Amino acid sequence: MADIKKEHQLIVSVSPHIKSEETTSRIMWSVNASLLPAVVMGAYFFGPRAVFTVAISIITAVLSEYIFQKALKRKIAVNDGSAFLTGLLLGMNLPPSVPFYIPVIGSFVAVVITKQLFGGLGFNVFNPALIGRAFLLISFPKLMTIWKEPTAAFVQLDAKTTATPLGILKEEGLSKLMEVFGDKINLYTQLLVGHRAGSIGETSSIALLIGAAFLLYRGYISWHIPVSFLGTAAIIAWIFGAKGTLFAGDPIVHLLSGGMLLGAFFMATDYVTCPSVKKGQILFGIGCGFLTMLIRLKGGYPEGVMFAILIMNCFSPLIDRGFKTKVFGARKEGNK
Amino acid sequence: MATATFKGGIHPPDKKELSKDKNILPTKPPKRVVIPLVQHIGAPCKLAVSVGQEVKKGDVVGTPEGFVSAPVHSSVSGKVIAIGDFPLATGRMVTSVVIENNNREEWTSLKDNPDYIKLSPDELKAKVRDAGIVGMGGAAFPAHVKLSPPKEKPVDVVILNGAECEPYLTADYRLMIERTQEVVEGLKILMKILGVNKGFIGIENNKPDAIEIMKNAVSGEPNIQVCELEVKYPQGAEKMLIKATIGREVPPRGLPMDVGVVVHNIGTAVAIYEAARYGKPLIERVVTVTGEGIKEPKNLMVKIGTLVSDLIEECGGFKSDAAKVISGGPMMGFAMYSLEVPVTKGTSGILVLPEEDIVHTDGFGPCIRCGRCIDICPMGLMPSMLSVLSEKGFYEETKDYNLFDCFECGSCTYVCPSKRPIVQLIRLAKSLVKP
Numbered sequence: 208m209a210d211i212k213k214e215h216q217l218i219v220s221v222s223p224h225i226k227s228e229e230t231t232s233r234i235m236w237s238v239n240a241s242l243l244p245a246v247v248m249g250a251y252f253f254g255p256r257a258v259f260t261v262a263i264s265i266i267t268a269v270l271s272e273y274i275f276q277k278a279l280k281r282k283i284a285v286n287d288g289s290a291f292l293t294g295l296l297l298g299m300n301l302p303p304s305v306p307f308y309i310p311v312i313g314s315f316v317a318v319v320i321t322k323q324l325f326g327g328l329g330f331n332v333f334n335p336a337l338i339g340r341a342f343l344l345i346s347f348p349k350l351m352t353i354w355k356e357p358t359a360a361f362v363q364l365d366a367k368t369t370a371t372p373l374g375i376l377k378e379e380g381l382s383k384l385m386e387v388f389g390d391k392i393n394l395y396t397q398l399l400v401g402h403r404a405g406s407i408g409e410t411s412s413i414a415l416l417i418g419a420a421f422l423l424y425r426g427y428i429s430w431h432i433p434v435s436f437l438g439t440a441a442i443i444a445w446i447f448g449a450k451g452t453l454f455a456g457d458p459i460v461h462l463l464s465g466g467m468l469l470g471a472f473f474m475a476t477d478y479v480t481c482p483s484v485k486k487g488q489i490l491f492g493i494g495c496g497f498l499t500m501l502i503r504l505k506g507g508y509p510e511g512v513m514f515a516i517l518i519m520n521c522f523s524p525l526i527d528r529g530f531k532t533k534v535f536g537a538r539k540e541g542n543k
Numbered sequence: 544m545a546t547a548t549f550k551g552g553i554h555p556p557d558k559k560e561l562s563k564d565k566n567i568l569p570t571k572p573p574k575r576v577v578i579p580l581v582q583h584i585g586a587p588c589k590l591a592v593s594v595g596q597e598v599k600k601g602d603v604v605g606t607p608e609g610f611v612s613a614p615v616h617s618s619v620s621g622k623v624i625a626i627g628d629f630p631l632a633t634g635r636m637v638t639s640v641v642i643e644n645n646n647r648e649e650w651t652s653l654k655d656n657p658d659y660i661k662l663s664p665d666e667l668k669a670k671v672r673d674a675g676i677v678g679m680g681g682a683a684f685p686a687h688v689k690l691s692p693p694k695e696k697p698v699d700v701v702i703l704n705g706a707e708c709e710p711y712l713t714a715d716y717r718l719m720i721e722r723t724q725e726v727v728e729g730l731k732i733l734m735k736i737l738g739v740n741k742g743f744i745g746i747e748n749n750k751p752d753a754i755e756i757m758k759n760a761v762s763g764e765p766n767i768q769v770c771e772l773e774v775k776y777p778q779g780a781e782k783m784l785i786k787a788t789i790g791r792e793v794p795p796r797g798l799p800m801d802v803g804v805v806v807h808n809i810g811t812a813v814a815i816y817e818a819a820r821y822g823k824p825l826i827e828r829v830v831t832v833t834g835e836g837i838k839e840p841k842n843l844m845v846k847i848g849t850l851v852s853d854l855i856e857e858c859g860g861f862k863s864d865a866a867k868v869i870s871g872g873p874m875m876g877f878a879m880y881s882l883e884v885p886v887t888k889g890t891s892g893i894l895v896l897p898e899e900d901i902v903h904t905d906g907f908g909p910c911i912r913c914g915r916c917i918d919i920c921p922m923g924l925m926p927s928m929l930s931v932l933s934e935k936g937f938y939e940e941t942k943d944y945n946l947f948d949c950f951e952c953g954s955c956t957y958v959c960p961s962k963r964p965i966v967q968l969i970r971l972a973k974s975l976v977k978p
Contacts, residue, residue, distance in 0.1 A: 219880045220867070224902065
């Protein structure tokens with residue numbers, strides 16, 4: 208006879224009785240890990256100051272989430288890795304030499320105002336890190352656009368200020384950019400490696416692509432947003448990128464400079480703020496690519512990724528509505 | 544050859560290795576059986592015996608009331624010792640007949656008719672109905688109802704469901720291996736009743752030997768084809784199976800017969816063969832008793848009404864860390880609070896999970912809109928939206944997201960990284976709004 212005592216201890220719960228091992232925090236920490244190569248390259252090129260900036264950004268983000276949740280007696284969920292990720296992304300999106308109060312303000316705006324006030328993880332409309340950065344860029348325009356020459360020497364604290372490749376491209380054109388970097392091959396190589404001025408975590412294309420490959424391989428992101436985003440941007444850059452003539456722009460320079468890769472793989476793909484239906488994600492990516500290039504080529508900023516993604520974030524709910532999935536069997540009514 | 548499938552679905556570990564090599568063995572004769580009068584979807588049966596009455600194996604103890612109903616028979620010879628309400632694995636209380644087994648195995652009259660295939664479709668259908676055969680994959684829909692399609696819905700294909708996509712279960716697999724010819728005969732009877740000349744047997748390709756054996760068995764049957772299916776849950780869901788095997792899509796809220804198809808389970812086919820040839824009623828079935836929490840996983844031929852506690856004992860009892868006992872598979876089965884529950888016609892497996900495999904669902908996170916559930920929903924729904932709307936109390940709005948097309952396979956809940964009880968929230972919404 209089966210053990211009677213045991214019987215009273217049987218666990219009764221509803222199906223399904225098995226679950227996948229994937230958890231929200233595992234996803235978030237994996238994304239954090241995937242950004243590591245880019246952060247390491249940023250630290251290598253921009254020195255300890257860059258590391259501190261990222262660290263402060265992360266610490267403020269996690270702390271402000273903790274304090275906010277504690278104060279409102281919400282469940283403390285800082286170990287899910289999402290606040291850490293917001294802090295990390297914000298830090299990576301800052302110039303290497305900002306004063307330390309800048310990441311503090313940015314992280315607070317990102318985590319408390321953009322995310323927690325909307326209800327916390329899953330309920331925010333905008334990508335928190337990008338709102339944090341947009342707030343800083345608009346409030347502290349000078350500080351947020353002082354770019355340092357990469358030194359590739361970890362000890363050197365005071366690097367020269369310089370313009371970013373996109374800044375040069377916008378103000379003085381492709382020929383000047385060539386002049387600065389020597390030739391085309393060297394330009395591409397430096398952009399790939401990350402030996403150029405820019406935000407801490409956006410410069411090394413190779414490092415970002417390694418992280419992106421990891422996320423794609425693990426299925427944490429899909430190709431839909433990055434491919435449509437980058438594809439659209441590349442096509443527009445090729446067609447309208449050169450002044451005065453069509454189909455003469457350099458799409459590779461555009462893809463590898465500014466925050467294009469960081470934005471396309473790590474920020475536009477943010478689950479909460481992008482559409483969840485794959486077809487809609489393609490439209491979302493196209494929108495991001497289009498707006499990025501519109502701002503880069505016609506707008507007042509050399510860079511457009513941040514505003515492009517934020518604007519497209521507004522459309523995510525609408526896109527999900529428009530691209531509602533089709534029920535199985537509904538397509539071919541009465542098929543036989 | 545590329546294996547057939549449908550869009551979406553999940554890949555849980557199949558765990559079939561625990562029991563797949565275990566031959567189907569008869570259980571020890573149970574001391575008593577508890578035979579519920581409701582073992583099918585549809586109207587309950589009317590009691591046909593009284594306390595104290597002697598019955599033989601195959602005697603009717605409950606007669607069907609209504610078209611969507613199926614008679615129930617005694618699975619032992621013996622004496623009716625009690626009639627009363629007993630729980631099913633789902634927890635539902637139903638009137639049941641308790642019969643004490645006299646171990647004499649006396650049958651009510653059975654006749655071997657080797658020429659059964661010459662019977663008319665109506666005669667064969669009557670045999671299926673009288674034998675009380677229901678779908679043995681779990682849903683327990685009376686078989687003869689599926690065999691009576693209305694005139695305006697002509698059926699041209701019969702598909703046998705050998706997918707057995709629920710992890711752990713191996714009952715249908717063993718039947719295909721051990722009783723191959725009976726499976727084929729069952730399919731031929733189904734084709735004869737429905738007057739169709741296209742039969743398919745869909746089998747997931749994690750059962751390569753079953754595929755090979757079945758292929759050999761039908762090599763001389765030009766009208767029957769074995770279809771290799773991708774290993775994927777819920778490949779055995781009727782609509783998914785039809786899509787994978789012959790590419791037809793059953794319309795939303797439609798039935799397989801809307802696209803000219805009737806689907807039956809492997810076990811059902813064997814039961815139909817036995818009913819057609821011998822007039823044998825459905826009084827026993829194969830049950831896989833398995834899981835990491837049971838000492839000796841087995842495939843057993845079990846008399847309907849045998850208590851789960853008897854089966855656990857038959858399999859050497861629990862391991863010390865056994866924590867949850869499930870009737871059916873891990874995806875759609877029911878956790879039981881008591882082991883004094885009878886095996887019914889729809890019981891495909893008893894799964895014992897140890898403590899370490901138990902997923903504790905208390906405390907789930909917010910939806911992070913990752914879209915995993917949308918990507919895998921075999922019905923093309925947006926489970927995330929359904930769950931969020933239901934959670935917030937917007938039950939009516941769930942209908943905009945095709946609430947009633949969900950057949951509760953649980954794939955969404957399996958993949959959700961926030962461990963949200965998505966399918967439970969969908970069930971809640973279903974119970975609160977009208978279609």
